[in-house]
Structures are given as C-alpha cells and as structure tokens.
Amino acid sequence: MKILILLSIFYSSLSFGFVLIYPKYELRDATKTKIKLSSEGCTANGIPDSKIVEAIKISIDFWNDAPESRLNLKYGGRSSASLTDSRIPVNEIIVGCASLPSINILGSAEHDRDNGSARVKMNSDVYTGSYSDASFIGTMIHEIGHGIGLAHSKDAASVMTYSANGWGDRPKYISQDDVDGIVYLYPNEKEIGGLAGSCSSFANEGGKPKNFYLDAILGFVFMFLFAFVFKKIIKR
Numbered sequence: 001m002k003i004l005i006l007l008s009i010f011y012s013s014l015s016f017g018f019v020l021i022y023p024k025y026e027l028r029d030a031t032k033t034k035i036k037l038s039s040e041g042c043t044a045n046g047i048p049d050s051k052i053v054e055a056i057k058i059s060i061d062f063w064n065d066a067p068e069s070r071l072n073l074k075y076g077g078r079s080s081a082s083l084t085d086s087r088i089p090v091n092e093i094i095v096g097c098a099s100l101p102s103i104n105i106l107g108s109a110e111h112d113r114d115n116g117s118a119r120v121k122m123n124s125d126v127y128t129g130s131y132s133d134a135s136f137i138g139t140m141i142h143e144i145g146h147g148i149g150l151a152h153s154k155d156a157a158s159v160m161t162y163s164a165n166g167w168g169d170r171p172k173y174i175s176q177d178d179v180d181g182i183v184y185l186y187p188n189e190k191e192i193g194g195l196a197g198s199c200s201s202f203a204n205e206g207g208k209p210k211n212f213y214l215d216a217i218l219g220f221v222f223m224f225l226f227a228f229v230f231k232k233i234i235k236r
C-alpha cells in the first residue's frame, strides 16, 4: 500500500507537482489543528464573523476530504491571538482581515515555523462593501492551503494554482494534486480499504494479498477436473 501511495505521488509530481511552502514547515499536529477567527476578525471592513466562520467551515470540509491523509482540521471559535502578534499559538491557523500591499493580492498566509502554525490575512481592501462570496471562500481555501504547508501548483485543477484555472472563483472539490500534497505532508498511517479502488480491497483482506486472476484460473481448472472425474464415476 505504501509503495502504491509513493508511486502515485511520484507519478503526479512528474506530471504536475504540488510544491511545499518550506521543506521544514508543517503543522505541529495535523490531527489537532484548529482554524480560528483572529481576535480582530474582519469587522473593521464590514464583514460579520458569521461570513468568515462560514468560509472557514467550507475550507475545513474541502481540506479534510482526503481519507488517505491524517489531516483533520476543526473549527475552533475565536483565538486570543491577533494577526499582528509575532507568534501564533501551536495547533492554530488564525484567519482575519488586513490591508495588503495591492488589491491584486486577494489574501496571504504567513507561518510560525517554530510553532508549526499560521495566520491567514484576507485583503480588507478587496473584501469590503460588495464583494464576491465565491471569491472570498475560494481565496480562503487557497490561503489555508498555504497555512497547511502547500505552495503554488501548476495543476490548473488545484486550488493552489496561481494561473488560469479550471474552477473559477471557488473550487467545488479537492483536486488529486492537492490530495497528493497533503498525503505527502500528513500521510494516514492507518490502512485505507479501497484506496487502490474498491475492487482490489477484498483481495487484501486477511494477510497475504491474493492474486484474483490466479484464483479464477485455478477455480476453472478444478471445476473441469471435478466434472471429468464425476463423469468417469457415473459411467462406471
């Protein structure tokens, strides 16, 4: 199973290549990380907490949708930490709004490498007044992807792409490239039934994997042998 995962990651990295933020950055504990509202949230630019919470929860559902990874993000309410704090608490990704250098930058993510935590800034100059909900949610999913440890990908299906993409403002579901990235960072050590397709999972149950085709051929051979012997007995 491990070889299969490694091979599939190797193959997809040849074709597209998810990229890591820093080789040494990862969440301290991918099973305990909570995404929280920063202490300031986005109220200064008129976005109610409920809107950020909705986008955080959609982002969590998006990134948790890979059972091959142990990543299990949870919503954690409001953090005591502000976006301007120099340190971000362990096991937190905090999300809020701040003015970024250009309106072409929709959001940004910064890392506390020692704590394995991150902050996500949504650009308050873009997301103010009448803004696109889909863009707000899509940007948050992308920035949380950075917070998890992924950099930009060349795969147009990936939410981490930085160029023309195949999904518009907001992807509907996670791409294989994004899954490969988080499986690389946070593999699930538990065996996943059906990872290689539900057809093969039955063959792996109970010890040594069996060869389905060999079983089938042997089955036919024994069936004919039995029929042959049975005929001989009847003839007597």
Ligand SMILES: [Zn+2]
Pocket (backbone or CB within 6 Å): 142, 146, 152, 162
């Ligand atoms: Zn980005």
